[in-house]
Amino acid sequence: MPTFSILTLGCRANQSDSQRIAELLRQGGYEQVGQEEFADIGIMNSCTVTAEADRKGGQMLRRLQRKCSLVIATGCGTAKKGGLWDHIPEGVVIVPPSERENILRIIEKQQINITVGKRAANDANSDVCASKEDSGSEASADSFVRHRTRALLKVQEGCNHMCTFCIVPMVRGPLKSFEADELLPKIDGLIKEGFKEIVFTGTHLALWGRDPKSKILFRERGCEGRSFADLVEELILKTEGVRFRISSIEPMSFPKKLLDLMKAYPDRLCPHLHLVVQHASDRILKAMHRDYTLEEYEALAAEFLNSVPGACLTTDILLGFPGETEEDMEILEAFLRRVPFYHLHVFPYSRRQGTPAAEMADQVPEPIKKERVRRIIALGEESARQVYDSFRGTERAVLVERSAKRPGYVSGTADNFLSVEFEGDASLIGEIVKVKIP
Numbered sequence: 001m002p003t004f005s006i007l008t009l010g011c012r013a014n015q016s017d018s019q020r021i022a023e024l025l026r027q028g029g030y031e032q033v034g035q036e037e038f039a040d041i042g043i044m045n046s047c048t049v050t051a052e053a054d055r056k057g058g059q060m061l062r063r064l065q066r067k068c069s070l071v072i073a074t075g076c077g078t079a080k081k082g083g084l085w086d087h088i089p090e091g092v093v094i095v096p097p098s099e100r101e102n103i104l105r106i107i108e109k110q111q112i113n114i115t116v117g118k119r120a121a122n123d124a125n126s127d128v129c130a131s132k133e134d135s136g137s138e139a140s141a142d143s144f145v146r147h148r149t150r151a152l153l154k155v156q157e158g159c160n161h162m163c164t165f166c167i168v169p170m171v172r173g174p175l176k177s178f179e180a181d182e183l184l185p186k187i188d189g190l191i192k193e194g195f196k197e198i199v200f201t202g203t204h205l206a207l208w209g210r211d212p213k214s215k216i217l218f219r220e221r222g223c224e225g226r227s228f229a230d231l232v233e234e235l236i237l238k239t240e241g242v243r244f245r246i247s248s249i250e251p252m253s254f255p256k257k258l259l260d261l262m263k264a265y266p267d268r269l270c271p272h273l274h275l276v277v278q279h280a281s282d283r284i285l286k287a288m289h290r291d292y293t294l295e296e297y298e299a300l301a302a303e304f305l306n307s308v309p310g311a312c313l314t315t316d317i318l319l320g321f322p323g324e325t326e327e328d329m330e331i332l333e334a335f336l337r338r339v340p341f342y343h344l345h346v347f348p349y350s351r352r353q354g355t356p357a358a359e360m361a362d363q364v365p366e367p368i369k370k371e372r373v374r375r376i377i378a379l380g381e382e383s384a385r386q387v388y389d390s391f392r393g394t395e396r397a398v399l400v401e402r403s404a405k406r407p408g409y410v411s412g413t414a415d416n417f418l419s420v421e422f423e424g425d426a427s428l429i430g431e432i433v434k435v436k437i438p
C-alpha cells in the first residue's frame with residue numbers, strides 16, 4: 001500500500017485541514033505513516049502568518065524531498081505567490097487550498113507521470129497543479145532530475161481481496177491493470193528525463209491482469225493468463241538504461257516467476273521484495289482474511305532469500321488487530337527473530353467503519369497497541385542492523401540520491417534496498433555506481 005505523511009504548521013484550522021487531507025488519501029487507498037518514517041508522498045500543510053513560518057515551510061519541504069518520492073505543498077502559504085512560494089524548492093507540487101478536495105486526483109496524475117514540472121506545463125487542462133517550475137523559475141529538466149532520482153509508475157490499481165481490516169476494496173474503484181502499451185511511452189519519457197530507477201506501484205500488484213478489461217484485451221491478443229511477472233518481463237525486454245523495483249507486494253497470488261526474473265536480469269530488476277506479512281499468528285492471519293499461513297509465507301520468503309543473489313526483504317506489520325493476545329505477540333517476535341528483515345513498516349490497527357474488523361469483539365486498547373508497536377520497532381531495528389552487517393564488504397549497485405551530512409560523502413539506495421553512505425561528491429547524484437558496502 002503506498003504511504004503518505006503530513007507535516008502541519010500553524011493553527012488548529014490547519015490541523016483540521018490536514019485531517020481532511022489524510023481522510024481523502026486514506027479513502028484513496030494510501031496508508032498514513034509517522035513523520036519520521038519513509039513515505040511515498042510527503043505533504044506539508046503550510047502557514048504564512050509570519051516570514052519565519054514561510055522560511056520554516058521551505059525548510060520542511062527540503063527535508064521531505066530527502067525522504068519522499070513525491071512532495072506536496074499546500075495550505076495558506078500556497079494560496080498566492082510570494083511568501084512561502086519563494087522558499088518552495090524545485091520539483092515540489094503545489095496544491096492551493098481551493099484545490100484541496102482534488103488532492104487525490106492530482107497525486108494520481110503525478111504518480112503515473114512523475115515528471116512534475118513537465119506534466120503541469122504540458123497538461124492543457126491543468127490549472128491547479130502548479131509546480132515550482134511553472135511559477136516562473138528557469139529550472140530545466142536537468143535541475144529537476146538532480147532532486148529526483150527515482151520515479152514511481154503505477155501499473156495497477158484496486159483490490160478485491162477484502163482483508164477484514166482494510167477499507168480499500170470498498171472505496172477504491174474496480175481492478176484496473178495498465179498494459180505494456182500504455183506504460184512503455186511513460187517509461188521512455190522517464191528514461192529521457194534521466195531517471196535511473198522506476199518503481200512499479202499498485203494497490204495489489206499480484207492481481208495485475210485479473211480485471212475484466214485486461215482479460216478481454218489478453219484474449220484478443222491470444223495471451224490470456226498473463227501475470228504481473230509477464231508484464232515485468234516484457235518491460236525489461238523492451239527498455240534499457242533503467243532498473244526496475246517492485247514496491248509493496250502481497251504474498252497472495254505472488255507470481256514466483258518474479259524470482260526467476262531477478263536472477264536472470266540482476267541489473268534490471270532489483271533483488272528486493274517488500275512482501276507484506278501483517279502478522280505471524282495463523283489465528284490472526286485467518287481473522288484478517290489473509291489467505292496464507294505463516295508456514296507458506298516463510299517458505300516463499302526463504303525461496304526468495306536463498307535463491308536470489310543479494311536478496312533483501314522488508315515488510316508491513318499490523319499490530320493490535322482485534323483479539324491479538326500476548327501469545328500472538330510471542331509468535332510474531334519469534335518469527336521476526338528467525339527471518340532477516342531489513343525494514344519493518346509497523347503500524348497500529350485502527351478501526352475503520354464499514355470493515356468487518358471494526359465490528360469484532362476484543363478490540364485492543366490503545367496503550368497496549370502503542371507498547372506492542374514500540375516492542376516490534378525495536379526488534380526491527382536490531383534485524384536491520386544484522387542484515388546490513390551481513391552485506392558489509394560486498395559490492396552493490398547504489399543509486400546515489402543526495403549529499404550526506406558528512407562532508408565529502410554521498411548516500412543512496414542499493415539495488416537490494418540497503419541505505420548506503422560512502423565517499424563521493426555531488427556529481428554522482430542520480431547515477432548508479434558500484435559500491436563496496438562500508
Ligand code: SF4
Binds near residue numbers: 001160168169
Ligand atoms: S490485499 Fe488486503 S490489505 Fe491489501 S489492499 Fe487488498 S484488502 Fe487491503
